[in-house]
Amino acid sequence: MKYFTQFESKALADQLIEKALFYKANPRIDQEKGAGKRIGCIFLNPSLRTRASTQIAALNLGMEPIVMNMDKEGWALEMKEGVVMNKGTVEHIKDAAAVLGSYFDILAIRAFPSLTNKQEDIEDFIFNQFIKYSGAPVISLESAIRHPLQSLADMVTIREQSGDAKKVKVVLTWAPHIKAIPHAVANSFSEWAIGCGHDLTITHPEGYQLDPIFTNGANIELDQQKALEDADFVYVKNWSAFNDYGKIVTTDNSWMLTEKHFRHAKKAKVMHCLPVRRNLELSDEILDGKRSIVQEQANNRIYAAQSVISHILG
Numbered sequence: 001m002k003y004f005t006q007f008e009s010k011a012l013a014d015q016l017i018e019k020a021l022f023y024k025a026n027p028r029i030d031q032e033k034g035a036g037k038r039i040g041c042i043f044l045n046p047s048l049r050t051r052a053s054t055q056i057a058a059l060n061l062g063m064e065p066i067v068m069n070m071d072k073e074g075w076a077l078e079m080k081e082g083v084v085m086n087k088g089t090v091e092h093i094k095d096a097a098a099v100l101g102s103y104f105d106i107l108a109i110r111a112f113p114s115l116t117n118k119q120e121d122i123e124d125f126i127f128n129q130f131i132k133y134s135g136a137p138v139i140s141l142e143s144a145i146r147h148p149l150q151s152l153a154d155m156v157t158i159r160e161q162s163g164d165a166k167k168v169k170v171v172l173t174w175a176p177h178i179k180a181i182p183h184a185v186a187n188s189f190s191e192w193a194i195g196c197g198h199d200l201t202i203t204h205p206e207g208y209q210l211d212p213i214f215t216n217g218a219n220i221e222l223d224q225q226k227a228l229e230d231a232d233f234v235y236v237k238n239w240s241a242f243n244d245y246g247k248i249v250t251t252d253n254s255w256m257l258t259e260k261h262f263r264h265a266k267k268a269k270v271m272h273c274l275p276v277r278r279n280l281e282l283s284d285e286i287l288d289g290k291r292s293i294v295q296e297q298a299n300n301r302i303y304a305a306q307s308v309i310s311h312i313l314g
């Protein structure tokens with residue numbers, strides 16, 4: 001495997017989930033595997049979990065991580081081909097990515113969408129420029145349209161929490177927010193949950209349909225109460241409109257989950273990738289209550305990353 005950017009197959013997902021659970025039980029068992037190798041973690045946007053968990057994962061494998069916050073510490077990058085660089089950008093992605101590719105054995109990149117240029121975002125243009133020009137193996141730390149390390153950690157968490165249950169009902173519910181938020185987490189969660197064979201229902205207000213490329217195979221139910229019935233796992237996430245691209249269509253706060261939403265889903269566990277805006281996206285009551293498994297999820301980010309890095313190292 002040279003690139004970890006999206007769901008590939010159930011067989012690979014199962015292998016990565018098993019390996020993540022193995023590393024969780026034996027974090028340092030492969031301390032020699034990455035010895036003498038470096039991973040470059042390139043952030044064009046903020047991060048807490050992805051930044052720290054990827055570094056810990058690399059260190060568990062004996063590999064040296066170097067983090068660059070390119071949005072703040074690097075030169076302003078030009079992404080377009082053939083432009084006269086007489087404005088704000090200082091260095092072309094061609095040159096920067098080629099240098100980074102020569103410095104590192106693996107490159108890991110975070111590049112959020114603009115939410116203003118739909119075509120560029122759905123092509124994952126900036127992320128793909130790094131792939132094109134670096135020549136190195138690349139791991140996505142969240143691109144414009146996907147967040148596969150998050151989704152892998154989510155699948156690990158569901159596997160861990162569901163024990164012997166053969167089939168679980170998973171619900172992805174939209175939550176209110178005050179800002180236009182990317183689709184990446186919701187897209188990826190849907191892609192991985194369907195790919196891993198879970199029974200997935202997606203619920204959101206009118207106008208928040210996700211790109212069907214990612215949701216094909218899910219049950220779409222616009223009535224949140226109905227969607228939540230008998231859920232085993234409820235994944236909470238805000239996203240902006242996809243059709244009316246990047247717009248906020250409603251902020252209806254009745255969509256924020258509280259205990260009363262779980263009348264017909266008594267056993268449901270609640271997931272969120274974090275960061276979460278409390279009492280806007282999700283209530284204190286849920287986040288601090290027994291249903292929440294958000295800390296377990298965040299912890300599993302380490303072993304998801306370790307599993308992927310190990311797989312790329314071969």
Ligand SMILES: NCCC[C@H](NC(=O)CCC(=O)O)C(=O)O
Nearest residue numbers: 142179181182185273274275277
């Ligand atoms: N990496 C996890 C989520 C990152 C991003 N959240 C945010 O941008 C939150 C911003 C805010 O709450 O102001 C998202 O939802 O895609």
Ligand SMILES: NC(=O)OP(=O)(O)O
Nearest residue numbers: 047048049050273274
């Ligand atoms: N869940 C997640 O990706 O968190 P960060 O944005 O803090 O990395």
